[in-house]
Amino acid sequence: MKAAVLNEIPGELDIEDISVDAPAPDEVLLRVVHAGLCHSDLHFMDAHWPYQLPAVMGHESAGVVQAVGENVAYVKPGDHVISCLSVFCGHCERCLTGRPNICANPSAVARPSGASPRLAKPDGTEVGQFARLGGFAEEMLIHQNAVVKIRDDMPLDRAALIGCGVTTGLGAVFKTARIEPGATVAVYGAGGIGLSAVQGARIAGAGRVISVDVENDKLETARQVGATDTVNASDGDPVEAIKEMTSGGVDYAFECIGLKQTCEQAWSSSRPGGTTVIVGMMPFGEKIEITGYEVFMLEKRLQGSMMGSNAFRVDMPRYVDMYLDGRLMLDEMISAHMPLEDINVGYEQMRQRVGTRTVIDFD
Ligand SMILES: [Zn+2]
Ligand SMILES: [Zn+2]
Known part of the structure; x- marks a missing residue:
């Protein structure tokens, strides 16, 4: 073969x-x-x-x-x-x-x-x-x-995406972070995983869903699939933009790229008491720097998400249903x-x- x-x-x-x-x-x-x-x-x-x-x-x-x-x-x-x-x-x-x-x-x-x-x-x-x-x-x-x-009526090209990127992004929101309806969300990266996290936030009933990327066409796709706001990170500091939009930061920030810089930006975008979820695959051995002060005094939480915390035999058929009933794009x-x-x-x-x-x- x-x-x-x-x-x-x-x-x-x-x-x-x-x-x-x-x-x-x-x-x-x-x-x-x-x-x-x-x-x-x-x-x-x-x-x-x-x-x-x-x-x-x-x-x-x-x-x-x-x-x-x-x-x-x-x-x-x-x-x-x-x-x-x-x-x-x-x-x-x-x-x-x-x-x-x-x-x-x-x-x-x-x-x-x-x-x-x-x-x-x-x-x-x-x-x-x-x-x-x-x-x-x-x-x-x-x-x-x-x-x-999976169901026989699921097109297999769409199904393939659920095999990694979609399950990773949706699961980070549904299963790792378990966001609440109305929560504010920022998603760094509008590739396959980031767009799935944006959709997860929409489906879970998030309030504001802010997509961050450096490519305007990807941000446009993010809007199509559920972002309420977009930030082009090449136009200035995305952290400041997000803090201004949300009066001090989001409840949940998702890093869906895998870079030290965007992990730290996601962390800084989250409000006191907020959670930052690292979804992207960082280069092996890369370290992230955050201040102990923010963890301790501001009760901020840093959480990893491996493949969307999946139990995939349960999760993937649900995601297939979400596609076939029109909620997952x-x-x-x-x-x-x-x-x-x-x-x-x-x-x-x-x-x-x-x-x-x-x-x-x-x-
Ligand atoms: Zn993958
Ligand atoms: Zn085992």
Whole structure:
């Protein structure tokens, strides 16, 4: 099968023909129909995070089950599914206390060491799966706890976005922050995750929803999907603008970019007693500076959100329903479709901040 493989860091993706093993007892084989280009892959391709190579990149995919291993009862061939990198073991302390998104037992969902690899090059070299998924491929062979079954009437290109960016943004609002109706919200970044956080705030009944970005066309999309106000951060200090709009700061600030500067701006945009949620993926080892005074005297809270604090088998079907009943706007978020062969063009456009979400079509 064809797949987009990262062979060196930093580097571009190579389209290669690689072989896929048969499903082990707990594995499912998917035919991928669509995959979204998410910024996290770029962090690895651009060497901001380390990774073991070679690996098939991609982690935002939707497709159809082709075959299942003998222990798999949850899905059957023909089922439509979304994959999710929050692969859960189901029996560790974190899984059992409502935090499967930070499962402590990832080896439980991998093949045992010494087993034949799931993916291999023609010369037998093992090929890894980015985020335990490897979604930029015609087929994915993954653990059954990496998929959620969805309604057949959900278009699979829209469904793919729910696999990472949408769940991350909505979940940061619904599940990590649990905002109250009427709360004021600022969202830094109007890419796939930021626009999803804006929509989460709208759906959750936020009062003011302020979208911050440096691209006016992205801010325009943010307005379409629910921002009540926009701030172009290249026109001046966004913190001052937000404080002025909200008489001293927002109740909740979401950082959906992954930069030290915007994390600190989000923090400074939140009011005393407010919460700042870090959703973006920062370069590995990057530190954020905040003053102890604000944490202590002003009771400000800094909270991380890993993949929107998801329990994805519960959350993603709900997000699918929200799309199909018209509350969640996904059509507006897809800016381009392209074949797998053009994937490096898609990532170069992302580096240039062109477009919102690009979707790879496999059919
Ligand atoms: Zn992602
Ligand atoms: Zn677990």
